[in-house]
Amino acid sequence: MDDTLALVLAWLAGGALGAFFFGGLWWTVRKSLTSARPALWMFGSLLLRMGVTMTGFYFVTGGDWQRLLSCLVGFVMARQLVTRLTRLPEEDQTRQSQEARHAS
Template identity: 50%
Template structure:
């Protein structure tokens, strides 16, 4: 049988995975909705999927007999979830920090909206 420490580390890793799924999914959804003709559909459907997976993951952590108490398991899983939020924020900040010159920012905006700035005849 696994020791309590190992099982609690696995629960922390599950929280980290749930948080990664949630926050990377949120970032992806915002990027996708910016370019979409129907952003509300993207935001609502992503919210439902992300929340369903996250709540199901937390429920499994609480209900599964892996460690000491369900409250301890929940808190450790939540700590992993919050750690994933900070990791995701740092990675996204580093990705966007590369766009610090006006030329790079204009190029990134042009990639997001390629047809908006063009003046070509149909």
């Protein structure tokens, strides 16, 4: 029973790490569009997000491949969720693609 609880907790931790990583990426891209120094935002965000995520994976897994796999599954599931939540409505995507063609 303890193994199952450890795997569920690793999965939840992976989801939290994924939400932090991909939510932070989404926020950084939006912030860098209006920033005077977008490269600084992107590089700083990359260092912070990777540092927190890798440290989280290190402590959550504790060298156990099953917890690593469970954490990774939660991380990928969070990616899917953040992608779905931050997607533009279909109308906005169509309008933006038309605007992009006019900008070329």
